[in-house]
Amino acid sequence: MPELPEVETIRQDLRKKILHKKIKNLKLTQKARVNMNHLDFVKLIKNKEFEEIDRIGKIIIFVLPAKKFLLVHLKMTGQLIYERGRQIIGGGHSDNQMPSKLPDQFTRATFELVDGGKLYFNDMRRFGYLKIVDEKELNIEKAKYGIEPLQANFTLANFKKALQNRKTTIKAVLLNQKLIAGVGNIYADESCFLAEIRPSRRVDILSSTEIEKLYSAIKSVLKKAIEKRGTTFNHYRDSDGNTGNFIKYLKVYGRSGEKCKKCGNTLKKIKVAGRGTVYCPSCQK
DNA sequence: CCTTGTGTTCTCCG
DNA sequence: CCGGAGAACACAAG
Numbered sequence: 172m173p174e175l176p177e178v179e180t181i182r183q184d185l186r187k188k189i190l191h192k193k194i195k196n197l198k199l200t201q202k203a204r205v206n207m208n209h210l211d212f213v214k215l216i217k218n219k220e221f222e223e224i225d226r227i228g229k230i231i232i233f234v235l236p237a238k239k240f241l242l243v244h245l246k247m248t249g250q251l252i253y254e255r256g257r258q259i260i261g262g263g264h265s266d267n268q269m270p271s272k273l274p275d276q277f278t279r280a281t282f283e284l285v286d287g288g289k290l291y292f293n294d295m296r297r298f299g300y301l302k303i304v305d306e307k308e309l310n311i312e313k314a315k316y317g318i319e320p321l322q323a324n325f326t327l328a329n330f331k332k333a334l335q336n337r338k339t340t341i342k343a344v345l346l347n348q349k350l351i352a353g354v355g356n357i358y359a360d361e362s363c364f365l366a367e368i369r370p371s372r373r374v375d376i377l378s379s380t381e382i383e384k385l386y387s388a389i390k391s392v393l394k395k396a397i398e399k400r401g402t403t404f405n406h407y408r409d410s411d412g413n414t415g416n417f418i419k420y421l422k423v424y425g426r427s428g429e430k431c432k433k434c435g436n437t438l439k440k441i442k443v444a445g446r447g448t449v450y451c452p453s454c455q456k
Numbered sequence: 457c458c459t460t461g462t463g464t465t466c467t468c469c470g
Numbered sequence: 471c472c473g474g475a476g477a478a479c480a481c482a483a484g
Contacts, residue, residue, distance in 0.1 A: 172460060172461090247459075248483090248484095295483080295484075296483045297483065298481090298483075338475075346461085348461085348462080355460075356461090444477085446461095447459080447460090460482100461482095462480100463479105464481100465479070466476105466479080467475100467478085469474095470473100470474100
């Protein structure tokens with residue numbers, strides 16, 4: 172489940188690896204989810220180079236020449252794995268979900284670069300997609316996203332504005348991409364734990380101290396998660412095919428029924444905003 | 457039945 | 471009766 176830290180890790184790594192490289196060919200399988208017919212899609216990609224690699228929320232943006240943009244959303248199980256020319260990637264860990272050799276049955280698209288390198292888009296569940304847009308459509312897409320937690324516009328004032336007049340739970344706000352971009356289920360729960368606030372609390376009854384704590388918690392959790400190269404719960408891999416290391420630092424997500432690392436009480440799982448939510452009933456108020 | 461992210465539809469409230 | 475907000479539902483597929 173790639174969220175902001177995972178997508179950002181992939182973006183930063185791919186920038187180092189494939190920036191300004193030219194695409195010789197793109198191979199799409201029948202199961203690839205793209206926003207036009209395959210022939211047209213390939214035509215728009217072929218012989219283009221990656222001018223820049225950006226991100227909005229959980230979407231990776233490959234900037235192509237002539238103001239075209241390739242948007243990639245990994246959704247639940249998507250991976251973007253880069254392989255240098257003629258080299259078989261190691262696969263990182265001995266996890267049976269990680270293929271030792273690509274392409275495999277879950278490879279939906281292969282970008283063949285002129286230097287022999289390959290960029291594979293793998294996606295077991297086929298929820299992820301590739302989409303080519305022009306500048307106008309890119310701006311429409313960008314308008315769907317709120318403040319970016321790691322950028323200059325994520326100020327306390329803007330965060331307060333995002334919560335203003337809302338009559339819903341913290342969890343719903345954190346998951347709402349129109350308000351705050353890139354936070355998903357893992358980092359929403361982790362941020363609430365760090366802020367010592369229950370995800371089910373309504374935002375309109377938070378004190379200003381609590382809002383400040385939550386604001387700092389989001390930044391701190393996401394920053395540390397990027398330092399540790401993201402969370403691999405099951406499918407996430409970086410562009411080398413390696414797992415992320417943040418799972419060791421998770422305090423609540425995926426730990427329902429286990430002991431709170433801070434107070435020792437049992438972590439509880441409930442449903443908030445339609446999503447599984449884990450919290451500590453004694454640490455979080 | 458579950459999983460998550462997101463788009464759509466429904467419902468409620470002032 | 472309306473607009474808007476938020477909740478609920480639908481969908482992707484294994």
